[in-house]
Amino acid sequence: MAYSCSLFHSSLASKSNFPLLHHRNHPKFNRPAPIVISCSSSSTFDPSSTTSSSNNNTPSPQKNRRLADENIRDEARRHRSTAKNTLSAKYVPFNAGPDCTESYSLDEIVYRSRSGGLLDVQHDMEALKKFDGAYWRELFDSRVGKTTWPYGSGVWSKKEWVLPEIDPDDIVSAFEGNSNLFWAERFGKQFLGMNDLWVKHCGISHTGSFKDLGMTVLVSQVNRLRKLKRPVVGVGCASTGDTSAALSAYCAAAGIPSIVFLPANKISIAQLVQPIANGAFVLSIDTDFDGCMKLIREVTAELPIYLANSLNSLRLEGQKTAAIEILQQFDWEVPDWVIVPGGNLGNIYAFYKGFKMCQELGLVDRIPRLVCAQAANANPLYLYFKSEWNEFKAVKANTTFASAIQIGDPVSIDRAVYALKNSNGIVEEATEEELMDAMAQADSTGMFICPHTGVALTALMKLRKSGVIGAGDRTVVVSTAHGLKFTQSKVDYHSKEIPDMACQFANPPMQVRADFGSVMDVLMKYLGYKAPKH
Numbered sequence: 001m002a003y004s005c006s007l008f009h010s011s012l013a014s015k016s017n018f019p020l021l022h023h024r025n026h027p028k029f030n031r032p033a034p035i036v037i038s039c040s041s042s043s044t045f046d047p048s049s050t051t052s053s054s055n056n057n058t059p060s061p062q063k064n065r066r067l068a069d070e071n072i073r074d075e076a077r078r079h080r081s082t083a084k085n086t087l088s089a090k091y092v093p094f095n096a097g098p099d100c101t102e103s104y105s106l107d108e109i110v111y112r113s114r115s116g117g118l119l120d121v122q123h124d125m126e127a128l129k130k131f132d133g134a135y136w137r138e139l140f141d142s143r144v145g146k147t148t149w150p151y152g153s154g155v156w157s158k159k160e161w162v163l164p165e166i167d168p169d170d171i172v173s174a175f176e177g178n179s180n181l182f183w184a185e186r187f188g189k190q191f192l193g194m195n196d197l198w199v200k201h202c203g204i205s206h207t208g209s210f211k212d213l214g215m216t217v218l219v220s221q222v223n224r225l226r227k228l229k230r231p232v233v234g235v236g237c238a239s240t241g242d243t244s245a246a247l248s249a250y251c252a253a254a255g256i257p258s259i260v261f262l263p264a265n266k267i268s269i270a271q272l273v274q275p276i277a278n279g280a281f282v283l284s285i286d287t288d289f290d291g292c293m294k295l296i297r298e299v300t301a302e303l304p305i306y307l308a309n310s311l312n313s314l315r316l317e318g319q320k321t322a323a324i325e326i327l328q329q330f331d332w333e334v335p336d337w338v339i340v341p342g343g344n345l346g347n348i349y350a351f352y353k354g355f356k357m358c359q360e361l362g363l364v365d366r367i368p369r370l371v372c373a374q375a376a377n378a379n380p381l382y383l384y385f386k387s388e389w390n391e392f393k394a395v396k397a398n399t400t401f402a403s404a405i406q407i408g409d410p411v412s413i414d415r416a417v418y419a420l421k422n423s424n425g426i427v428e429e430a431t432e433e434e435l436m437d438a439m440a441q442a443d444s445t446g447m448f449i450c451p452h453t454g455v456a457l458t459a460l461m462k463l464r465k466s467g468v469i470g471a472g473d474r475t476v477v478v479s480t481a482h483g484l485k486f487t488q489s490k491v492d493y494h495s496k497e498i499p500d501m502a503c504q505f506a507n508p509p510m511q512v513r514a515d516f517g518s519v520m521d522v523l524m525k526y527l528g529y530k531a532p533k534h
């Protein structure tokens with residue numbers, strides 16, 4: 001299907017130093033009148049299609065169509081720009097001052113700064129600022145829902161802000177992202193008196209959690225490193241079940257060995273079977289997540305196994321695109337609140353970074369207030385917040401139904417504190433009963449959420465009750481995993497088999513004998529229906 005679109009004359013491209021040469025109606029540039037040619041929808045605004053389109057202005061509806069014997073990677077290769085890419089990114093120490101000169105190429109294998117602190121991926125913001133907010137909004141919007149490699153992915157549709165220098169050929173993607181933003185109409189109205197409540201379903205994804213967003217970036221970079229003959233024999237992580245699922249799926253897709261360290265008997269069966277099925281080398285270790293994390297850090301320091309946990313700041317570059325996507329889905333209007341469940345605490349910073357980049361680059365004029373929600377059984381950030389950021393203490397994380405956030409010593413604590421302080425943020429917590437009730441309530445209104453999303457919903461309920469979040473505030477709750485990964489917790493709840501929990505919203509199945517009379521009896525009782533007297 002071809003349609004007409006306007007492209008600027010190629011002379012603009014040759015005169016400018018800009019890496020993205022196709023843009024229309026861009027107020028920042030004074031340039032020759034656009035020439036109108038026909039192009040396939042998939043090549044609109046595709047920076048890598050510059051060469052083929054701008055070299056030949058002959059109107060031809062078929063020109064940019066994929067050839068019959070071409071796949072989408074071949075097509076992307078054919079459209080690749082020969083223009084010099086002027087965008088770049090590098091590792092820098094996290095939150096370093098302006099005088100800091102320490103930095104590393106993304107092609108180096110490095111997870112920590114010289115002083116042992118966290119790293120961050122720093123983009124060349126001056127180069128990005130050569131394009132205004134309207135340009136970026138239009139570019140990102142033009143790519144949604146297409147199959148153009150790699151921009152059809154919600155992550156890679158923002159490639160210039162993620163890994164600007166990677167060759168599309170090296171990208172390993174499942175066209176992740178672009179997850180639905182669900183208007184929680186009934187839940188909002190019935191339980192909170194809200195009418196502008198939204199749930200960002202990051203868990204409706206390739207491996208069932210938001211981890212896919214970060215893993216496509218990390219595994220793509222590993223793919224590149226291996227092609228550059230860097231010593232990477234495999235990729236490893238410690239996991240509470242979602243990181244390991246994403247890692248093993250993306251590695252399997254790329255033919256890269258993956259190794260996962262799992263705390264024995266602490267993750268769901270659905271999560272456990274994912275890396276097994278994807279051919280990962282799975283170590284079930286008799287410790288908790290924090291113990292696994294310590295081990296993988298030690299092992300990756302000794303062996304050429306690339307570390308895939310969010311200690312590795314590459315992951316957060318992918319995860320931040322969920323924030324950009326939320327703005328995009330609201331037509332670039334900024335919500336008042338975004339609530340994110342927190343464990344190892346990379347994601348809350350990723351959201352902050354996504355929102356902040358949109359503000360700094362002029363796509364929006366403010367950022368939302370962030371709330372990080374923790375399970376009371378694994379709440380080191382909550383305790384730190386309650387101490388008014390006085391003293392951070394790692395805790396021994398206790399068992400929680402929100403098992404993916406059973407983490408007592410989060411590696412990204414500094415990133416989380418930074419995100420919260422700079423977004424006027426709040427930390428809340430949820431007890432086991434609160435999070436399970438919230439999950440059941442949400443499910444009863446048509447969702448099927450994971451217990452971690454129950455933690456986030458509990459935070460919302462508490463902040464609504466205290467009046468911090470207003471009835472009319474536009475609020476987004478981030479749902480981080482698919483409910484189908486955590487069915488055992490729902491079975492336990494609805495069977496009322498949880499000690500010391502009332503399970504007040506349980507909806508257990510009714511056992512009934514296989515005869516018409518018995519079925520009619522229970523139905524009439526359920527419906528409150530009395531048979532008319534004759």
Ligand SMILES: Cc1ncc(COP(=O)(O)O)c(C=O)c1O
Nearest residue numbers: 342343344345346347404480481
């Ligand atoms: C389902 C789910 N929700 C929330 C989180 C918390 O994310 P983060 O570790 O980035 O805080 C995790 C992992 O930790 C997770 O797997």
Ligand SMILES: N[C@@H](CCOP(=O)(O)O)C(=O)O
Nearest residue numbers: 239240241242243309310344
């Ligand atoms: N919930 C995570 C815990 C590890 O987090 P990461 O983001 O640092 O990889 C998991 O699923 O393993």
